[in-house]
Amino acid sequence: MPTLLPGKLHSTKITSSIEFIQYLESCQGQMDVFITRFPSELQYILSKASSEVLSRLDSYEDDVINSLLDSYQFYRRELGSVPPGVSGWLDLWKILTLIQIARPDWHIKNVSHYSNFGINKSYYYILYSIYQDTMPEIILELVERFFESPLAYFTDRMFSRLLILENSLLLSEEQNLCYKCKTDNQDKKVKFDRIITNFGKSDIYDRWGISRNHVGDIQVVCFKCLQSTVLKSSTHTLTAELQGVI
């Protein structure tokens, strides 16, 4: 078993859920720091939820954890296939801790090209951009992957799922596709047309012979917005506030 140091990037691919849990446990100090950033009255709730997430993750088989991590650690294929190691694992634990409070019935879904995570009968996609791609770059690559997969023939709309994003790069406000960041955004969803128009790849329809309706609208929320939701919550409102976002 490779030696795992908290916060360090490793090129060795981890292949068991036990190693995954052990790594997260080694990050307990960093998780504690994360929790202390929130109002003191909420810290017990956050701490309890973080422990519950570890127990839940521990209940999954290796192949389920591996497939989740493979789809969670996002990078554009044109940048190669460098093994991502532990990049983003601690952030996944943090994201799941907030989801645990809002939706304790979450589960890891059999990973597909458009979702890797379920809450009751709804599906979500949690992605960590290991090389800090921009939101439009991530969306466009996801669409490419989707239309290369057999799923494209069976699913009407790719982005009917909420995409929870962490570690994407934001160089301009125009690139920000998070519905929550944009307080002036009346509609929670972003038109895929807008992404195509604003960020190029206008041949995307021609290449796959798809209709615009096939992709549908896109709903993205960034992890920063989940955290800011906690910051403005109280013990009485925390669950409902988070449920309002995810």
Ligand SMILES: [Zn+2]
């Ligand atoms: Zn946001």
